[in-house]
Amino acid sequence: MEIREYIIKRILALIPLTLGITFLVFVAINFVPGDPVRIFLGIEGTEELAEQIRQQLGLDQPLLFRYFHWLGQLLQGDLGYSLLTRLPVSYELATRFMVTMQLAFFGMIFSVSLALPIGIASAIRQNTVSDFFIRIFALIGVSIPNFALGVLLILFLSNVFNWHPPIGFVNIWNNPVMALQILVLPVIALGTGMAGSVSRMTRSAMLEVLRQDYIRTARSKGLPERLIIYRHAFRNALIPILTLVGLQLGYLLGGAVIVEQIFSLPGLGRLLLTGIHNRDYPVVMGCVLVIAIVFALVNTVVDILYTFVDPRIKYQ
Numbered sequence: 001m002e003i004r005e006y007i008i009k010r011i012l013a014l015i016p017l018t019l020g021i022t023f024l025v026f027v028a029i030n031f032v033p034g035d036p037v038r039i040f041l042g043i044e045g046t047e048e049l050a051e052q053i054r055q056q057l058g059l060d061q062p063l064l065f066r067y068f069h070w071l072g073q074l075l076q077g078d079l080g081y082s083l084l085t086r087l088p089v090s091y092e093l094a095t096r097f098m099v100t101m102q103l104a105f106f107g108m109i110f111s112v113s114l115a116l117p118i119g120i121a122s123a124i125r126q127n128t129v130s131d132f133f134i135r136i137f138a139l140i141g142v143s144i145p146n147f148a149l150g151v152l153l154i155l156f157l158s159n160v161f162n163w164h165p166p167i168g169f170v171n172i173w174n175n176p177v178m179a180l181q182i183l184v185l186p187v188i189a190l191g192t193g194m195a196g197s198v199s200r201m202t203r204s205a206m207l208e209v210l211r212q213d214y215i216r217t218a219r220s221k222g223l224p225e226r227l228i229i230y231r232h233a234f235r236n237a238l239i240p241i242l243t244l245v246g247l248q249l250g251y252l253l254g255g256a257v258i259v260e261q262i263f264s265l266p267g268l269g270r271l272l273l274t275g276i277h278n279r280d281y282p283v284v285m286g287c288v289l290v291i292a293i294v295f296a297l298v299n300t301v302v303d304i305l306y307t308f309v310d311p312r313i314k315y316q
Helices: 003-030 036-041 047-057 063-075 087-124 131-144 146-160 176-210 212-219 225-236 237-260 269-277 281-309
Strands: none
Touching: 003 063, 063 281, 087 131, 087 176, 087 237, 087 269, 131 146, 131 176, 146 176, 146 225, 146 237, 146 281, 176 237, 212 225, 212 269, 225 237, 237 269, 237 281, 269 281
């Protein structure tokens, strides 16, 4: 199967997957206690006014009717309007999407650039002191929640160095220095857990490859050790590492919900958390739709990269 056919097949498979996710989330958010109209009106709103607003917003309709109405709007490119701000959901997503994507991108760059070298070093120096400390670091990174690490970073820097992270967000294309100052702590808090997982997988995959016969053959031929490690061993260990990195994007997007709240970043995760808190169904559905599509597309890209890493893999 050609790469074009494979991509089309994966995109078509994405449609029922995304619909299933959106339906489950729509049902779940509607069963959460609370009334978005009451949250919007506050304690001074009368029941008559609340009922009138429910009819205007269509919240008095059955659950399935509201879901298929939202789905019909989606097929026309309309994500609806926020129940609270009355702004288009597409506008809300457009203003928040790049914040989360930059946070997730730099979090992935940080975690992968840290995890791969220490994972390889741990495998090469198996059962040494450096291997022991690398494994301890990986275990701590996997164990500590990103929100706890974020709070600890803020407390440590503010109490010890009297430095507080800047509030708000600046696009990296507009002011790279200020953007990196704002993102450095969120990126560390978000990427440390992924770095721990990827370093452990890198170590495990490298140890398995280094025991193979062709590695012993390469060494018996007198090839340089660096060439054996990075050209022969690491390339053949990349398949499970790529798989984990693709799956960890879901961890990054999920972790961004809390990390953005802690560091006051106006991203997609914070918008989703606010939407859930206010029972703002269109906003929640829009955020979930974008996150699900991004996650599925990244995993499709990872599957395509398999063939570049290992030519023996064919598209099915």
